[in-house]
Amino acid sequence: MDSSTIASDYPRRLLLGPGPSNAHPRVLAALARPLLGHLDPLFVELMEETKSLLRTVFATANALTFPISGTGSAGMEACLVNLLEEGDEAVIAVNGEFGRRMTDIVERAGATVVAVEVPWGRPVLPDDVKSGLARATRPKLVAVVHAETSTGASSPIAEIAPVVRDSGALFVVDSVTSLAGMPVRVDEWGIDACYSGTQKCLSCPPGLSPVTFSPRALESIRGRKSKVRSWYLDVTMIERYWGAERVYHHTAPISMNFALAEALRMVVEEGLDARFARHRANHRALAAGLEALGFGFVVDAPYRLPMLNAVTLPAGVEEAPLRRRLLDDFSIEVGGGLGPFRGKIWRIGLMGESCRAANVLALLGALEDMLPAAGASVEPGRAIAAAEAAYGTVAGRE
Amino acid sequence: MDSSTIASDYPRRLLLGPGPSNAHPRVLAALARPLLGHLDPLFVELMEETKSLLRTVFATANALTFPISGTGSAGMEACLVNLLEEGDEAVIAVNGEFGRRMTDIVERAGATVVAVEVPWGRPVLPDDVKSGLARATRPKLVAVVHAETSTGASSPIAEIAPVVRDSGALFVVDSVTSLAGMPVRVDEWGIDACYSGTQKCLSCPPGLSPVTFSPRALESIRGRKSKVRSWYLDVTMIERYWGAERVYHHTAPISMNFALAEALRMVVEEGLDARFARHRANHRALAAGLEALGFGFVVDAPYRLPMLNAVTLPAGVEEAPLRRRLLDDFSIEVGGGLGPFRGKIWRIGLMGESCRAANVLALLGALEDMLPAAGASVEPGRAIAAAEAAYGTVAGRE
Numbered sequence: 001m002d003s004s005t006i007a008s009d010y011p012r013r014l015l016l017g018p019g020p021s022n023a024h025p026r027v028l029a030a031l032a033r034p035l036l037g038h039l040d041p042l043f044v045e046l047m048e049e050t051k052s053l054l055r056t057v058f059a060t061a062n063a064l065t066f067p068i069s070g071t072g073s074a075g076m077e078a079c080l081v082n083l084l085e086e087g088d089e090a091v092i093a094v095n096g097e098f099g100r101r102m103t104d105i106v107e108r109a110g111a112t113v114v115a116v117e118v119p120w121g122r123p124v125l126p127d128d129v130k131s132g133l134a135r136a137t138r139p140k141l142v143a144v145v146h147a148e149t150s151t152g153a154s155s156p157i158a159e160i161a162p163v164v165r166d167s168g169a170l171f172v173v174d175s176v177t178s179l180a181g182m183p184v185r186v187d188e189w190g191i192d193a194c195y196s197g198t199q200k201c202l203s204c205p206p207g208l209s210p211v212t213f214s215p216r217a218l219e220s221i222r223g224r225k226s227k228v229r230s231w232y233l234d235v236t237m238i239e240r241y242w243g244a245e246r247v248y249h250h251t252a253p254i255s256m257n258f259a260l261a262e263a264l265r266m267v268v269e270e271g272l273d274a275r276f277a278r279h280r281a282n283h284r285a286l287a288a289g290l291e292a293l294g295f296g297f298v299v300d301a302p303y304r305l306p307m308l309n310a311v312t313l314p315a316g317v318e319e320a321p322l323r324r325r326l327l328d329d330f331s332i333e334v335g336g337g338l339g340p341f342r343g344k345i346w347r348i349g350l351m352g353e354s355c356r357a358a359n360v361l362a363l364l365g366a367l368e369d370m371l372p373a374a375g376a377s378v379e380p381g382r383a384i385a386a387a388e389a390a391y392g393t394v395a396g397r398e
Numbered sequence: 399m400d401s402s403t404i405a406s407d408y409p410r411r412l413l414l415g416p417g418p419s420n421a422h423p424r425v426l427a428a429l430a431r432p433l434l435g436h437l438d439p440l441f442v443e444l445m446e447e448t449k450s451l452l453r454t455v456f457a458t459a460n461a462l463t464f465p466i467s468g469t470g471s472a473g474m475e476a477c478l479v480n481l482l483e484e485g486d487e488a489v490i491a492v493n494g495e496f497g498r499r500m501t502d503i504v505e506r507a508g509a510t511v512v513a514v515e516v517p518w519g520r521p522v523l524p525d526d527v528k529s530g531l532a533r534a535t536r537p538k539l540v541a542v543v544h545a546e547t548s549t550g551a552s553s554p555i556a557e558i559a560p561v562v563r564d565s566g567a568l569f570v571v572d573s574v575t576s577l578a579g580m581p582v583r584v585d586e587w588g589i590d591a592c593y594s595g596t597q598k599c600l601s602c603p604p605g606l607s608p609v610t611f612s613p614r615a616l617e618s619i620r621g622r623k624s625k626v627r628s629w630y631l632d633v634t635m636i637e638r639y640w641g642a643e644r645v646y647h648h649t650a651p652i653s654m655n656f657a658l659a660e661a662l663r664m665v666v667e668e669g670l671d672a673r674f675a676r677h678r679a680n681h682r683a684l685a686a687g688l689e690a691l692g693f694g695f696v697v698d699a700p701y702r703l704p705m706l707n708a709v710t711l712p713a714g715v716e717e718a719p720l721r722r723r724l725l726d727d728f729s730i731e732v733g734g735g736l737g738p739f740r741g742k743i744w745r746i747g748l749m750g751e752s753c754r755a756a757n758v759l760a761l762l763g764a765l766e767d768m769l770p771a772a773g774a775s776v777e778p779g780r781a782i783a784a785a786e787a788a789y790g791t792v793a794g795r796e
Contacts, residue, residue, distance in 0.1 A: 010440055012432050020433050020652060031653055032430035034410050035418050035603055037731045042408055069605070070468045073648040074630045105629045199649060205433055207467070207605055207651030229627050231503045232472045248736065250471040251597060253605030254418060255429055256654065333435045338646065 013327075014354070016363055017335035018149045018308060019177070020199035020206050021351035023259070027204055030262035031255050038251045046261055047242060047252075053264035057179060057202075057272070058194060058212045060186035066242040067208040067260055068233065069253050072176040072197030075209025077105050078233040079172050079193040080143070082213075082221050086110030088140040091132040091169065093124040097150035097338045098174055102143050109229055114139065120340055121310070123303040124155040126163045133167045140220075141170040141192070147178035149200075150338045152310030152347065153299045154182070161189045170217055176200060179210070180267050181279045181307040181351060192217040198256075201279070201307055203352030204263035207256040263352075279306040281391065282350050282360050289364040289387035290348075294376055298345055307355065309348040310341070314376035319346060322374050330366040360387055411725075412752070414761055415733035416547045416706060417575065418597035418604050419749035421661070425602055428660035429653050436649045444659055445640060445650075451662035455577060455600075455670070456592060456610045458584035463610040464640040465658055466631065467651050470574040470595030473607025475503050476631040477570050477591040478541070480611075480619050484508035486538040489530040489567065491522040495548035495736045496572055500541050507627055512537065518738055519708070521701040522553040524561045531565045538618075539568040539590070545576035547598075548736045550708030550745065551697045552580070559587045568615055574598060577608070578665050579677045579705040579749060590615040596654075599677070599705055601750030602661035605654040661750075677704040679789065680753045684746065687762040687785035692774055696743055705753065707746040708739070712774035717744060720772050728764040758785055 015022045036043040047066075054065045068075045080102060084090060088111040092102045095118035103113045116132035118124050124144050133139060142164045146157050157173055164171040170192040175184045181201030186194050192214040199206035213221070213235065221228075221235055228234040232250065240247040267275060283306035287297070294314030297304060313319050319336060323346065326332045335347035350360065364383040371378045413420045434441040445464070452463045466473045478500060482488060486509040490500045493516035501511045514530035516522050522542050531537060540562045544555050555571055562569040568590040573582045579599030584592050590612040597604035611619070611633065619626075619633055626632040630648065638645040665673060681704035685695070692712030695702060711717050717734060721744065724730045733745035748758065762781040769776045 010431060010434060013434055013438065015433060015435055017435055019649060020435065023433055028430040028432065028653075032426040033408060034426065035413060035421055036408060036411055037413055037415055037418065038604070040411065040725070040731065070472065070630060071648045071651060074468065077628065077630045101629070104625075108625050108627050108629055197649070199652075205651065205653040206436070206649040207654055227502075227506050229506050230475065231499070231506055232468060232475045233630075250469045251417060251595070251604040253469060253603065253651075253654070254597075255426075255603040255657075256605055256651070259653075327438070333438065 011331045014332045014359055014362060016349050016354055016359060017333045018347045018349050019197065019351060021201070021203050021349060021354040023203050023205055024266060024353045026266065027259050027263045030258040031205065033258050035254050038254055039246065039248065043254065044246060046257060050257060050261045050264065051242065053261065053268060054210050054212065056268055057264060058184060058186045059188065060212050062186065062212045062214055064218055064235070064239055065212040067210045067257065069250060070209055071206050072195065072209050073101065074233065075195030075197065075211050076102060076174060077230065078209070078211055078235060079195050080105045081109045081229050081233060082235045083141055083170055083172065083193060083217060084109045084111040085224055085226050088112070089114060089136055089138055091116060091129070091136050091139045091142045093118060093128060093132065093144045093155070095122055095124050095151065095153060095155070096120050096145065096148035098145045098148060098176070121151045121153060121298045123153045124160065126159050129160050129163050133163070139167060139169040141172050142167065143172035143174070145174040146184065147175070147182070147305050147308065149177045149308055150341065151298060152305050152308045154303050154305045158189050161191070165190050170220060177305065177308055180272070180275060182276055186212055198260055198263065201352045202263050202267065203354070204260045205256070207253060208260050279350065279355050282355050282357060283307070283309065285357065285387040285390040286348065286350060286360045286363070288390035289360065289383040292383040292386040293364070293367055293371060293378060307349060307351045309350070310345050311348060312345055314371065316375045317371065318374070319343060322370060325370055326366060332363055332366055357391065409729045412730045412757055412760060414747050414752055414757060415731045416745045416747050417595065417749060419599070419601050419747060419752040421601050421603055422664060422751045424664060425657050425661045428656040429603065431656050433652050436652055437644065437646065441652065442644060444655060448655060448659045448662065449640065451659065451666055452608050452610065454666055455662060456582060456584045456608070457586065458610050460584065460610045460612055462616055462633070462637055465606040465608045465655065467648060468607055469604050470593065470607050471499065472631065473593030473595065473609050474500060474572060475628065476607070476609055476633065477593050478503045479507045479628050479631060480626050480633045481539055481568055481570065481591060481615060482507045482509040483622055483624050486510070487512060487534055487536055489514060489527065489534050489537045489540045491516060491526060491530065491542045491553070493520055493522050493549065493551060493553070494518050494543065494546035496543045496546060496574070519549045519551060519696045521551045522558065524557050527558050527561050531561070537565060537567040539570050540565065541570040541572070543572040544582065545573070545580070545703045545706060547575045547706055548739065549696060550703050550706045552701050552703045556587050559589070563588050568618060575703065575706055578670070578673060580674055584610055596658055596661065599750045600661050600665065601752070602658045603654070605651060606658050677748065677753050680748050680755060680758050681705070681707065683755065683785040683788040684748060684758045684761070686788035687758065687781040690781040690784040691762070691765055691769060691776060705747060705749045707748070708743050709746060710743055712769065714773045715769065716772070717741060720768060723768055724764060730761055730764055755789065
């Protein structure tokens with residue numbers, strides 16, 4: 001097998017899974033720029049620009065706002081292991097895979113978990129957090145996933161925030177899937193540590209995890225009695241590299257940072273509000289089309305994420321073979337289910353660059369084409385018409 | 399400031415520092431390829447190819463050979479935290495910054511360090527390791543940095559290996575700077591865990607850390623009594639994603655993996671022996687030229703790394719202003735010193751794609767040009783002539 005063939009022959013994929021989403025050609029071009037050294041004055045300038053752009057996207061004034069050199073899960077670990085020490089207690093809301101993952105990380109950090117178990121597919125609500133806090137003795141932090149990528153549920157962070165604030169605990173929020181696709185207001189909501197991923201609504205390839213820490217979180221980290229368990233993710237050291245001192249810690253992933261800066265510029269150029277509106281409009285159209293085809297939503301309407309649609313398939317249709325045909329015949333990727341949802345649902349992402357009306361219609365059209373052979377009855381044109389109706393005006397389509 | 403200007407206006411840098419090195423256009427082009435999903439069959443195929451290419455480069459048959467989704471320091475942490483549990487003992491050779499870093503990571507893992515302190519600039523020798531083992535009670539592992547990037551010293555891993563083997567401890571080797579620039583023979587030398595970085599002699603941008611674990615290391619990991627302290631770096635879980643099961647762990651940095659595969663293909667196309675010879679030839683020429691200009695080597699000749707030259711400057715020349723002028727006037731980056739060497743030495747890298755005769759001559763020419771104004775007397779043409787003589791034949795230049 002000629003290796004250069006492998007390198008050039010990939011088909012273009014329309015990425016409508018739970019991430020990565022498609023990256024814009026501008027972002028891919030940024031990736032391919034010739035390298036700079038990681039202490040080059042020009043790279044330092046890019047780091048400053050990136051921090052500033054991230055503050056805009058997180059809606060925060062936090063000085064300590066930068067990308068962790070790893071994927072979203074590294075950001076999750078960074079937030080938790082920096083804030084927790086052995087013997088600390090953490091209230092973790094678990095309504096899907098990523099909440100569950102947090103409990104695992106907290107235990108590895110030597111802290112005690114008070115888990116608030118919420119059925120998969122349901123949001124975490126203020127009362128859930130209250131009940132967790134009631135069972136805790138001296139909670140150091142409360143952590144909630146804003147947009148549960150495994151279930152498509154959106155938890156109302158703004159409503160949960162006062163409950164956490166009253167408890168005096170630090171508030172950690174996972175915005176991996178929500179950031180830049182729906183409002184994430186770190187300062188207004190009083191979030192103390194927030195992490196995200198690049199490959200969802202930011203539409204940058206996976207590899208970095210933007211994080212932000214409030215002054216209160218930083219104070220807590222500075223007051224630690226023990227070293228952070230991870231050297232690589234120790235924010236007290238990374239801060240000296242990303243801050244004014246520029247003390248070498250690890251070599252930043254230069255190219256990925258080029259791409260992230262470009263992706264962030266595109267977010268700011270579009271405007272956050274316009275971007276959120278685009279995600280809502282395309283979600284509504286997709287939802288209308290999917291329901292016309294017999295798909296059902298896992299999550300109740302008020303708590304559905306715009307960028308991640310968790311859906312059951314029409315009666316009698318097996319998910320895996322249809323998903324594979326969608327990839328092979330149409331080069332469209334959607335995601336399968338995780339954990340209890342494995343084999344039962346699809347996760348259809350409309351994130352960042354992937355979130356376009358043309359993509360919504362492409363997916364609905366492909367499904368209309370494939371479903372009859374998969375055993376579902378489909379009225380030709382109905383899904384597309386339902387989507388069109390949901391868009392309402394041409395202005396709604398982007 | 400127009401952000402699109404920032405994106406396009408970077409000058410091309412000749413990267414002759416301690417890493418990153420310059421990436422070949424083929425590697426940059428691979429970075430810019432449209433994304434695939436991280437569970438796409440085509441990406442799975444690329445993962446298999448990558449593992450196979452990495453085995454060739456590490457000279458190993460280890461099944462568990464793959465890139466960690468972080469930079470070299472993440473690979474260091476991955477090797478140490480997977481092998482160590484609370485209460486374990488580790489003998490760590492410290493002859494520079496990266497040995498010191500290992501002691502920090504080992505302590506964070508809850509294990510005890512027996513540090514073998516060796517003066518910066520000296521290699522770690524078998525007797526050093528023997529003395530460390532003599533002070534240890536029940537060492538779980540011995541760790542040595544093959545190529546100390548902070549000092550330019552090469553430690554004779556092949557000679558140290560039998561000492562470690564006799565002790566029964568696992569052998570961990572840092573090959574961040576050595577891999578693909580000088581022989582690293584994991585199986586022949588009996589290394590149990592070895593990690594590297596992509597941005598040195600592999601000439602792929604920074605962001606991934608190739609690692610390999612021997613069956614004995616894997617057995618030790620599987621026999622752990624406690625969970626690995628890092629979720630993100632837990633090899634028992636990552637193995638299920640990079641292995642046959644393809645169980646989702648974290649989203650791999652897709653684009654970086656495209657680039658790494660292409661960089662590895664280029665290493666294998668060139669051939670490891672040819673690549674090592676190229677690094678030696680260019681090192682000899684650079685060394686001859688630098689000595690003709692009054693630079694001195696930190697490390698004794700038999701232990702000098704070919705790809706990382708740690709040198710003192712000609713008498714009376716201040717390092718920082720000259721280094722800045724080299725960057726500003728010639729767009730050539732070299733590195734300064736770390737720790738005790740800060741402000742005292744330069745670290746000149748000739749790694750991977752940066753390791754070319756044209757680059758050696760470009761650097762020597764620039765130095766000849768700049769040194770007189772910096773206060774050193776230079777005989778015009780002498781450095782270039784010395785380098786030319788060291789190359790000997792035209793065939794030696796690549």
